[in-house]
Amino acid sequence: MTENKISYEIRGAIFDVYNELGPGLLESVYQSALLFELIERGLNVKSEVPLPVVYKEKKLELGYRLDLLVNDLVIIEIKSVEMLMNVHHKQLLTYLKLTGLKLGILVNFNEDQIEEGIYRKVNGL
Secondary structure (H helix, E strand, O other): OOHHHHHHHHHHHHHHHHHHHOOOOOHHHHHHHHHHHHHHOOOOEEEEEEOOEEEOOEEEOOOOEEEEEEOOOEEEEEEOOOOOOHHHHHHHHHHHHHHOOOEEEEEEOOOOOHHHHEEEEEOOO
């Protein structure tokens, strides 16, 4: 399955979660619900995937984690904040760079209209 097809499935799952739960809950709730939805759609999803940082060939033991990793191809970064900041977008782009993956989805579930809270980030696609 290509990144674009996975992205389409992710978007549908995000809409389902949002329509069921609405805005205003903790990120962990949306992460669990989205994990469930994506697995129900037949996707291979990992949650809280450790993200190593390598600096000058030295692996730094840090606590970075990917919220969700879908089919080992697409990162989903989940937020539930009043307003996304520039740093949230940069965070996902850095995760893509560190992993070498090409596509990430940043979603803020704390929006009045969920389509305004979904951002597709690419790394060389």
